[in-house]
Amino acid sequence: MLEGVLVDLVPYGKRFQDQDHRWFNNESRWWSGEGERNFVSKAQIEAHHQERYDSTQPRSGVPFGVLTKHGKPLGYLGINWISPHSRIANLGAHIGEPEYWGGGYGTDGLLLVIDYSFRMLDMRKVWLGTMSINTRVIRQMAKVGFKQEALRRDAVHVDGKFYDEPIYGMFREEWPGYAAMVEKLGLKARPPKEE
Numbered sequence: 001m002l003e004g005v006l007v008d009l010v011p012y013g014k015r016f017q018d019q020d021h022r023w024f025n026n027e028s029r030w031w032s033g034e035g036e037r038n039f040v041s042k043a044q045i046e047a048h049h050q051e052r053y054d055s056t057q058p059r060s061g062v063p064f065g066v067l068t069k070h071g072k073p074l075g076y077l078g079i080n081w082i083s084p085h086s087r088i089a090n091l092g093a094h095i096g097e098p099e100y101w102g103g104g105y106g107t108d109g110l111l112l113v114i115d116y117s118f119r120m121l122d123m124r125k126v127w128l129g130t131m132s133i134n135t136r137v138i139r140q141m142a143k144v145g146f147k148q149e150a151l152r153r154d155a156v157h158v159d160g161k162f163y164d165e166p167i168y169g170m171f172r173e174e175w176p177g178y179a180a181m182v183e184k185l186g187l188k189a190r191p192p193k194e195e
């Protein structure tokens with residue numbers, strides 16, 4: 001378990017997997033899936049769980065469930081995949097409860113995953129891509145200290161239009177550490193009523 005200020009990151013177990021059918025079919029998935037509008041059946045969710053979370057299968061990512069400090073499951077945050085040879089980790093985030101967006105929960109979780117990637121997994125670099133209209137992620141990248149490294153032109157098809165996909169990266173030497181970032185961003189614990 002990775003303990004943060006606003007959230008903890010825990011294994012992506014049953015209490016998260018049970019929400020996936022809802023989370024994969026609401027607008028959070030549209031944002032994290034870069035404009036994908038496919039409805040996902042319960043059978044597809046089950047197949048996804050088997051592929052991703054069955055402990056007998058080899059896997060190349062580290063999925064965490066995001067839990068508020070008062071125990072509410074919010075979504076997924078983690079390493080989608082690792083390139084072990086180059087020591088690079090691709091990160092992903094998907095807060096499935098839209099009313100929690102903009103409250104700092106996803107950012108606290110991201111700080112924890114970056115710290116874990118560098119300190120525990122000895123990664124050299126973390127990176128992610130998003131669609132150019134995802135202002136929340138673009139602001140988050142800037143405040144967390146990622147650099148834009150590329151712009152994949154017209155790379156994603158979103159509701160009939162094509163949009164660019166900016167790619168962001170951060171090297172270990174650029175990471176000031178979890179505690180320093182919490183202070184810089186002014187993240188503060190919230191009492192249950194304000195969650």
Ligand SMILES: CC(C)(COP(=O)(O)OP(=O)(O)OC[C@H]1O[C@@H](n2cnc3c(N)ncnc32)[C@H](O)[C@@H]1OP(=O)(O)O)[C@@H](O)C(=O)NCCC(=O)NCCS
Pocket residue numbers: 028029031032033092093094095096100101102103104105106107128129130131134135136137139140143
């Ligand atoms: C992306 C995500 C993980 C960020 O987590 P979060 O908890 O919302 O992050 P924050 O609360 O720190 O908000 C990030 C920034 O977006 C801003 N923001 C919030 N709502 C916004 C809105 N409607 N329009 C524009 N910016 C908005 C916040 O103000 C914040 O920037 P600031 O701190 O400079 O003001 C979360 O919003 C999410 O899961 N979204 C849906 C799925 C998704 O987009 N996944 C990412 C795919 S790469």
